[in-house]
Amino acid sequence: MRHPFWRLFVFVLVAVWPLFWLYQAWSFALGPDPGKVLVERLGLGALILLLITLSMTPLQKLSGWPGWMAVRRQLGLWCFAYGVLHLAAYAVFILGLDWSQLGVELRKRPYIIVGAIALLGLLLLALTSNRYSQRRLGKSWKKLHCLVYLILPLVLLHMLWIVRADLQEWTVYAVIGAALLVLRIPALMRRIPRVSGAAQKVQQK
Numbered sequence: 137m138r139h140p141f142w143r144l145f146v147f148v149l150v151a152v153w154p155l156f157w158l159y160q161a162w163s164f165a166l167g168p169d170p171g172k173v174l175v176e177r178l179g180l181g182a183l184i185l186l187l188i189t190l191s192m193t194p195l196q197k198l199s200g201w202p203g204w205m206a207v208r209r210q211l212g213l214w215c216f217a218y219g220v221l222h223l224a225a226y227a228v229f230i231l232g233l234d235w236s237q238l239g240v241e242l243r244k245r246p247y248i249i250v251g252a253i254a255l256l257g258l259l260l261l262a263l264t265s266n267r268y269s270q271r272r273l274g275k276s277w278k279k280l281h282c283l284v285y286l287i288l289p290l291v292l293l294h295m296l297w298i299v300r301a302d303l304q305e306w307t308v309y310a311v312i313g314a315a316l317l318v319l320r321i322p323a324l325m326r327r328i329p330r331v332s333g334a335a336q337k338v339q340q341k
C-alpha cells in the first residue's frame with residue numbers, strides 16, 4: 137500500500153470530528169439544542185468532504201503528487217459515512233425516531249427529499265467504489281461515477297433550501313463547487329499546468 141502514513145493521517149483527521157462533536161454534545165458545549173447542531177455539523181461535514189474529494193484530481197494534476205489520489209476513495213467513503221451519520225442524527229434528534237411523523241416532516245421540510253436522493257447517489261458510489269466493481273463495470277464505471285456531478289448540485293440545493301436568508305456561507309460552497317465542476321471539463325483539465333513540472337523546468341534552466 138502506497139503512502140500508508142498519509143492515509144492514516146487523513147483517516148484519523150476525518151474520523152475524529154464526529155467523536156469530538158459527540159463529546160461536545162455530551163458535555164453540554166453545543167448550546168440549548170445539541171441535536172440540531174449535530175445534524176448541521178454532520179451535514180456540513182459531508183458537503184465539505186464531497187468538495188475535498190472532488191478537488192483531489194485537480195490537485196494531483198497541479199502538483200504531480202500521487203498522494204492526493206491515494207486518499208480520494210477514502211475521502212469519498214467518509215463523505216458517505218458523514219451523510220449516513222447526518223441522517224441518523226436527524227432521525228434520532230429531530231424526528232425522535234417517531235416514523236409516524238415522517239409524512240408531516242416531509243411536507244414541512246421538503247428539502248429532505250433532495251437530501252435523500254443525494255444520499256442514495258452517494259450510496260451507489262460507495263458500493264461501487266471498490267476494484268471489483270471497477271473491473272466488472274469497465275467503461276460504465278467512469279460514467280456511473282460522473283453521478284457525483286449531479287449529487288453536488290443536489291446537496292447545494294438541499295442546503296440552499298435551509299439557509300435561504302443567510303446566503304454568505306452557501307455562496308462560498310457553491311462557488312468552490314462550481315469551480316470544481318468546471319475544472320472537470322476535459323478540455324480545461326488538460327490545460328491545468330503541473331506546478332512541479334514547471335518548477336523542475338525552472339531548476340533545469
Ligand code: HEM
Pocket residue numbers: 172175176177178179180181182183186219222223226230245248251252253254255258291294295298299
Ligand atoms: C435522507 C437524507 C438527509 C436528511 C434527512 C437530511 C436532513 C437535514 C436537515 C433536517 C437539515 C437541517 C437541520 C436544521 O434544522 O438546521 C439538514 C441540513 C443540511 N444537510 Fe442534510 N439531510 C440529508 C442528506 C444530506 C446529505 C447527503 C448531505 C451532504 C452530502 C447533506 C448536507 C446538509 C447540509 C450542508 C445542511 C446545512 C447545514 C447548516 O445549516 O449548516 N444532507 N439536513
